[in-house]
Amino acid sequence: MDINATMKKMTLEEKAMLCSGLNDHFTKPIPRLDIPSVDVEDGPHGLRKQMGEDTLGRHPGTCFPSDVALASSWNPDVARCVGEALSRECLAADVSVLLGPAMNIKRSPLCGRNFEYYSEDPFQSGTMAAAYVQGLQSQGTGACMKHFAANNQEFLRMHIDAEIDERALREIYLTGFEIVVKEAHPWAVMAAYNRLNGAYCTESRRLLTDILRDEWGFDGIAMSDWGAVNIREDALAAGLELEMPTSGGYGDRRIVAAVREGRLQEEVLDVAVERMLRFIDKATKAKRDVNVDRQSQHAAAVKAAEECIVLLKNDRNTLPLKKQGIIAVIGGMAETPRYQGGGSSNVAVEQVDIPLEEMRGRAGDAKVLYAEGYVTERNDIMFQLVVPECPCEYPDGQRIAEAVSAAKKADCAVVFAGLPESYESEGGDRKHLRIPEGQTALIEAVAAVQPNTVVVLNNGAPVEMPWLGDVAAVVESYVCGQGFGRAVSRVLFGEVNPSGKLAETFPKSLSDTPADFPALAPDLETTIYREGILVGYRYYDAKEIQPLFPFGHGLSYTTFAYSGLRLGSDAIFDDETLEVALDVANTGEMAGAEVVQFYVAKQGTAIFRPVAELKGFAKVFLKPGETKQVSVHLPPRAFSWYDPEKASWVVEAGGYEIRAAASSRDIRAVAVLTVSNRTPEMPRFDRNSSIGSVIRHPAGREVMHKLLEGFVATSFMNQDGQDPAVLTDVILDRFSDMTLKSLKMLSAQTPMEVVDHLVDALNKAVNR
Ligand code: BGC
Numbered sequence: 001m002d003i004n005a006t007m008k009k010m011t012l013e014e015k016a017m018l019c020s021g022l023n024d025h026f027t028k029p030i031p032r033l034d035i036p037s038v039d040v041e042d043g044p045h046g047l048r049k050q051m052g053e054d055t056l057g058r059h060p061g062t063c064f065p066s067d068v069a070l071a072s073s074w075n076p077d078v079a080r081c082v083g084e085a086l087s088r089e090c091l092a093a094d095v096s097v098l099l100g101p102a103m104n105i106k107r108s109p110l111c112g113r114n115f116e117y118y119s120e121d122p123f124q125s126g127t128m129a130a131a132y133v134q135g136l137q138s139q140g141t142g143a144c145m146k147h148f149a150a151n152n153q154e155f156l157r158m159h160i161d162a163e164i165d166e167r168a169l170r171e172i173y174l175t176g177f178e179i180v181v182k183e184a185h186p187w188a189v190m191a192a193y194n195r196l197n198g199a200y201c202t203e204s205r206r207l208l209t210d211i212l213r214d215e216w217g218f219d220g221i222a223m224s225d226w227g228a229v230n231i232r233e234d235a236l237a238a239g240l241e242l243e244m245p246t247s248g249g250y251g252d253r254r255i256v257a258a259v260r261e262g263r264l265q266e267e268v269l270d271v272a273v274e275r276m277l278r279f280i281d282k283a284t285k286a287k288r289d290v291n292v293d294r295q296s297q298h299a300a301a302v303k304a305a306e307e308c309i310v311l312l313k314n315d316r317n318t319l320p321l322k323k324q325g326i327i328a329v330i331g332g333m334a335e336t337p338r339y340q341g342g343g344s345s346n347v348a349v350e351q352v353d354i355p356l357e358e359m360r361g362r363a364g365d366a367k368v369l370y371a372e373g374y375v376t377e378r379n380d381i382m383f384q385l386v387v388p389e390c391p392c393e394y395p396d397g398q399r400i401a402e403a404v405s406a407a408k409k410a411d412c413a414v415v416f417a418g419l420p421e422s423y424e425s426e427g428g429d430r431k432h433l434r435i436p437e438g439q440t441a442l443i444e445a446v447a448a449v450q451p452n453t454v455v456v457l458n459n460g461a462p463v464e465m466p467w468l469g470d471v472a473a474v475v476e477s478y479v480c481g482q483g484f485g486r487a488v489s490r491v492l493f494g495e496v497n498p499s500g501k502l503a504e505t506f507p508k509s510l511s512d513t514p515a516d517f518p519a520l521a522p523d524l525e526t527t528i529y530r531e532g533i534l535v536g537y538r539y540y541d542a543k544e545i546q547p548l549f550p551f552g553h554g555l556s557y558t559t560f561a562y563s564g565l566r567l568g569s570d571a572i573f574d575d576e577t578l579e580v581a582l583d584v585a586n587t588g589e590m591a592g593a594e595v596v597q598f599y600v601a602k603q604g605t606a607i608f609r610p611v612a613e614l615k616g617f618a619k620v621f622l623k624p625g626e627t628k629q630v631s632v633h634l635p636p637r638a639f640s641w642y643d644p645e646k647a648s649w650v651v652e653a654g655g656y657e658i659r660a661a662a663s664s665r666d667i668r669a670v671a672v673l674t675v676s677n678r679t680p681e682m683p684r685f686d687r688n689s690s691i692g693s694v695i696r697h698p699a700g701r702e703v704m705h706k707l708l709e710g711f712v713a714t715s716f717m718n719q720d721g722q723d724p725a726v727l728t729d730v731i732l733d734r735f736s737d738m739t740l741k742s743l744k745m746l747s748a749q750t751p752m753e754v755v756d757h758l759v760d761a762l763n764k765a766v767n768r
Contacts, residue, residue: 007270012260012266012269015269015270016251016269019241019276020232020243020246021242024246025041025049025050026039039096040188043144045082046063046086047059047090047095047098048346048347048348049095059348062089062482064304065478067102067103067128068460068479069479073499075593079128081303081304083134084135087140089292089297091288092288096283100144100345101118101143101145102146103117103118103145103177104147104151106118106119106504107535108152108153108517109430109433110431110433112424113426115461116345116426119503120535120536120537121503121537121551121614122179123175123176123179133145133185134183144188145180146225147191148207149177153527154428157192158194162195162197162526163526163527163528163529165532167533168532170649171642172535178216187282187283188222189218189220190223191204191208192225200228202240203235221242222240223242224240224243224244226245227245229243241275294350294351302487304483305480308487309476309500310477310501311473311474311475311491311557312554314555318452318472319475319492320557321414321493323364323366324364326410326411327410328406328410328412328413328414329414329416330371330372330403330406330407330416330446331373334359337354338458338479339352339458339482351482352482353486353487355456355484355485356368356485357485358485358488371403371406373400373402373446376391376392377422390420392436394438395441403445404445404446404449412452412472414454416458417443417456418435418458419460419463430461432510434464440466440467444470457474458477463506464509500554501553504551505537505550505551506550514536516530534610538613550666551663552597552665553662553666554663556592560662563582565671566580567580568580570673573675573678574653580616583627584630586622586626587625591621594619595618595662596661599612599613599661603654603656605652609641612657616633618630637649651677653676657673658670683763685740687759688739689740690738691740695733699768703762704758708731709725712731
């Protein structure tokens with residue numbers, strides 16, 4: 001497309017119309033100028049192409065593990081393969097952009113849409129999402145990262161104001177998006193419904209232009225979440241090119257009027273139109289002669305799911321199951337698994353692997369008994385709207401008795417449980433962290449008669465497990481896509497060694513969680529992120545709260561030994577990248593994969609910062625007895641914090657620990673590093689500077705020491721005739737939180753000029 005020539009031919013009305021949708025999912029074509037329409041569809045873990053006017057009429061698609069599960073693989077290659085497979089379906093269905101990845105931070109486990117989000121950690125989230133975007137776009141389908149930004153709750157999501165301090169915004173809520181923009185160059189971003197610090201995200205120039213484009217270099221288009229635009233001309237001026245879906249021409253008319261009335265410069269519209277044309281041009285270049293082989297897509301979904309499943313607990317090596325004796329499979333979710341979440345991401349699947357059938361198929365000589373235990377909710381939103389209560393909300397005495405009798409006869413019991421769709425979905429948050437009471441009662445009853453009870457969970461976010469101490473093993477499989485049934489049965493029987501780890505903390509109870517979540521106070525229309533940067537493990541570590549399962553936790557059927565942690569250098573400057581390597585050995589008897597996590601912890605920090613932060617990870621596959629090296633590099637950003645006063649990332653000089661860990665609470669090796677500032681910061685002291693901040697600088701300490709020593713030697717403080725030099729040091733440290741001004745209090749005769757001279761002398765000395 002000759003973009004310049006096309007733009008010259010466009011009327012004002014045509015320019016405006018290009019900036020909004022034709023209908024639910026298409027952009028507007030302009031046949032006169034050969035501008036085609038482009039199809040943008042949901043996303044993220046399957047293609048949900050809408051057919052016709054009926055919102056429930058959908059093109060069949062493969063349902064891959066949702067983002068919570070993908071994140072648990074800790075393998076960017078898995079996310080990349082899922083992106084590639086999805087891209088094939090999009091190309092075949094003439095879809096140009098898939099609306100994903102969804103990558104908001106899991107601020108609270110209550111958020112109803114957590115199943116669609118990756119992690120509580122921005123580095124983990126951004127790294128996994130970037131790989132997904134690379135996979136998708138490498139085949140010719142664009143990605144649209146969403147929801148930008150701070151859409152961390154579903155309650156009042158259309159207008160809630162997320163009030164977030166600048167540091168938390170940068171360090172926690174924006175970093176993931178930044179990683180995706182810089183590493184994967186997504187074609188599009190979706191501006192969230194909510195407000196952020198007072199401004200609607202769709203109208204925030206700061207977000208859409210200053211940060212996204214000017215700071216990060218984003219070169220795609222920004223579209224609104226569906227129906228998120230308020231004042232169309234303001235959104236356009238802020239940097240929102242595309243309003244979705246159609247506004248029936250209303251938004252276009254507002255743009256035209258604003259230009260005519262001089263409230264909006266036509267050049268602003270031109271910039272948006274040019275970006276739209278580039279986007280459309282790119283979208284129409286993809287080769288679409290792709291055949292989708294449903295079987296290989298399904299196989300890809302199974303393979304991905306196998307890496308996502310997390311083994312949380314496995315006492316006495318209860319798992320893998322033996323293919324002999326009697327196995328009692330219990331729970332309606334074994335027949336009707338919950339393999340995807342509810343809402344815009346819901347895919348119309350053609351094939352679903354049923355766990356019970358898959359287990360029967362690979363049980364070998366074992367006899368499989370089945371008891372329903374509870375009635376499962378139908379995974380059907382229309383059904384749930386008319387049935388007010390989940391059928392397993394209350395214990396079902398008869399079904400539980402049948403399950404107990406099966407469990408008694410068996411050598412082990414595998415109970416399938418978790419969250420029904422009505423408990424968590426787009427558009428609503430959870431009120432508590434419990435699974436339905438009917439399932440809790442079932443697990444407790446089965447565990448009371450069967451010591452080898454295994455619980456398999458399907459859920460999109462953490463749940464409380466009051467029965468954890470009574471069961472032998474727990475498998476967290478999240479909402480793991482249409483291949484879940486096969487994947488989980490292969491894990492249960494040891495055909496696949498589990499290798500997933502949690503990308504979020506499982507708290508013991510809701511009261512342990514960091515966020516003061518608004519669902520508990522429904523009258524609030526502002527959510528104040530009071531916990532600041534202490535999100536997820538950052539909070540549990542800072543408050544020394546023992547979680548149920550920590551961030552990064554996941555077991556294997558084999559064991560791994562870490563050794564030889566080594567740094568490229570033990571001293572670097574703040575603009576250098578550190579290479580880190582470690583050897584990992586498989587010390588067990590089964591092939592398996594280990595996710596090694598690298599946390600950076602500042603020693604003796606002068607600022608408020610998390611105890612340790614994830615800054616690198618690597619997954620390594622090892623045969624029994626095999627050792628391999630894993631390595632990561634830690635760029636300056638890994639040591640930085642965001643200083644709102646300077647409006648920039650700052651590396652604090654000093655000592656750092658590099659921790660190689662199997663989870664955030666299982667540190668296996670530590671190496672120490674010194675980071676120096678290439679251009680040390682020049683401090684400026686004044687009367688109200690603390691003595692502590694002065695004596696941290698050797699030159700400052702020297703000046704203070706000289707000044708005080710004479711005074712100390714002769715003052716009442718030296719009654720015992722101590723060495724004045726030693727005593728001076730003691731006094732300086734003891735009074736480090738007092739200000740320079742307060743030195744005047746040492747003696748009534750000290751005039752304020754002395755303090756002024758001291759301030760001058762200090763500034764000269766430390767800046768020399
Ligand atoms: C959701 C988006 C989705 C869009 C289109 C919105 O309600 O928040 O994630 O992509 O609908 O279906």
